[in-house]
Amino acid sequence: MNDNSRRIARIMVALGIVIAALMATSGCALSPNRLPSVKAGVSNDYEVTLKFASVLNLPTGADVMMNGLQVGRVTALNETADGVDVVVGLTKSRPVPANSSAVIRQNTPLGDTYLGLTPDTNAVTTEYLRDGSVIPQERTTSPPTLEDTIAVLAYFVNGGTIQKVQDTMGTLNKVLPKVKDVRRLATTVAKDLDDLADNTDEIDRTLTGLDNVAKSFPASATYIEHVFSAGGVHYFETVAYTLLRHIATLLPSVGKVFTGGLWASPLLNSLADTLETAKPMWPAGDGTLKATNSFLGDTLLPFLKNPKVTVTSVKASGSNKQLLGDTITVLRILGVLQ
Numbered sequence: 377m378n379d380n381s382r383r384i385a386r387i388m389v390a391l392g393i394v395i396a397a398l399m400a401t402s403g404c405a406l407s408p409n410r411l412p413s414v415k416a417g418v419s420n421d422y423e424v425t426l427k428f429a430s431v432l433n434l435p436t437g438a439d440v441m442m443n444g445l446q447v448g449r450v451t452a453l454n455e456t457a458d459g460v461d462v463v464v465g466l467t468k469s470r471p472v473p474a475n476s477s478a479v480i481r482q483n484t485p486l487g488d489t490y491l492g493l494t495p496d497t498n499a500v501t502t503e504y505l506r507d508g509s510v511i512p513q514e515r516t517t518s519p520p521t522l523e524d525t526i527a528v529l530a531y532f533v534n535g536g537t538i539q540k541v542q543d544t545m546g547t548l549n550k551v552l553p554k555v556k557d558v559r560r561l562a563t564t565v566a567k568d569l570d571d572l573a574d575n576t577d578e579i580d581r582t583l584t585g586l587d588n589v590a591k592s593f594p595a596s597a598t599y600i601e602h603v604f605s606a607g608g609v610h611y612f613e614t615v616a617y618t619l620l621r622h623i624a625t626l627l628p629s630v631g632k633v634f635t636g637g638l639w640a641s642p643l644l645n646s647l648a649d650t651l652e653t654a655k656p657m658w659p660a661g662d663g664t665l666k667a668t669n670s671f672l673g674d675t676l677l678p679f680l681k682n683p684k685v686t687v688t689s690v691k692a693s694g695s696n697k698q699l700l701g702d703t704i705t706v707l708r709i710l711g712v713l714q
Contacts, residue, residue: 418446418447418448418449418467418469418470419467419468419469420448420449420451420465420466420467421465421466421467421468422465422466422468422505422506422507422508423451423463423464423465423466423507423508424463424464424466424472424505424507424508424509424510424511425461425462425463425464425508425509425510425511426461426462426463426464426478426491426510426511426516427456427458427459427460427461427462427510427511427512427513427516428459428460428461428462428478428480428513428516428518429458429459429460429513429516429518430459430460431453431460431462431480431518432480432489432518432519433489434450434453434462434480434489434491435450435489436450436451436453437449437450438450438488438489438490438491439488439490439491440464440466440490440491440492440493441490441491441492441493442470442472442476442492442493442494442495443495445470447466447467447470447472447493448464448465448466448467449464449465450462450463450464451463451464451465458513459513462478462491464491466505471504471505472493472495472504472505473495473496473501473503473504473505474501474503474504474505474509475495475496475499475501475503476493476494476495476496476505476511476515477493477494477496477511477515477516477517478491478492478493478494478511478515478516478517479491479492479494479516479517479519480492480517480518480519481519
């Protein structure tokens with residue numbers, strides 16, 4: 377070993393001895409809280425005490441935040457019989473309402489811990505915290521421990537919750553319609569809405585009619601009450617019973633008619649054969665029907681409306697001329713012969 381190596385070794389040993397002596401004389405271990413901070417801070421104008429049940433890993437020097445702005449810094453942590461008193465130094469440039477509540481938060485699970493102040497927005501107050509003020513434990517909230525958070529996450533992961541969520545999503549995917557069905561349904565709904573928009577007058581008229589019907593109910597309240605009263609219910613029950621009784625009586629009779637009507641089967645068969653035989657005559661029936669209609673419309677019906685016979689001429693031969701003359705005389709007297 378050369379001289380330079382021996383010199384470096386002696387220097388290292390000397391530094392170790394000095395550090396050990398300093399730690400021994402200080403009487404305590406090296407704490408991160410004693411290290412100087414390089415963070416930008418605010419002025420410490422007055423101190424306030426906040427009572428917590430526990431503060432976990434809240435260090436001295438932690439930021440005190442309100443509405444996203446730093447209003448102070450934690451200056452001391454004092455253990456008490458019922459919890460921990462957190463002493464914070466606040467700045468006068470950002471007054472803190474006296475009704476504020478406090479909670480210990482972290483930006484991320486592994487981030488810095490800070491103290492958050494939240495004013496009560498529901499209460500109207502003009503008082504602010506001042507030097508020596510105390511926020512009671514009722515208005516402070518301690519965060520859950522990291523162990524509790526990890527235990528909850530472990531239960532969430534290992535307890536089947538994620539698998540249940542996946543199963544639920546798979547069930548929803550099976551139950552919900554496919555994309556093309558949704559598009560078709562959306563198209564149909566859009567058309568229906570367009571139809572409704574084009575027929576708003578009809579809808580207004582329908583709603584007006586329903587409104588008029590609803591307005592008529594008070595005028596008919598007495599009749600409606602009578603219908604639904606005990607007497608009305610009894611009446612409808614009686615009518616229903618009577619109707620059912622008549623139907624029960626009628627149905628067997630109808631059955632007997634159909635059963636007793638079997639004798640008409642040969643007659644119906646004969647009628648069918650007759651119609652089949654007359655089928656070749658149907659084409660000529662059109663002319664016959666026209667002639668019949670002409671006779672009825674032009675001759676028979678006018679005569680029945682005004683029965684009158686006019687004799688225009690009478691002829692006879694042989695020895696009947698005398699009888700013919702007498703007949704003509706009688707017809708002229710009656711006004712039949714012109």
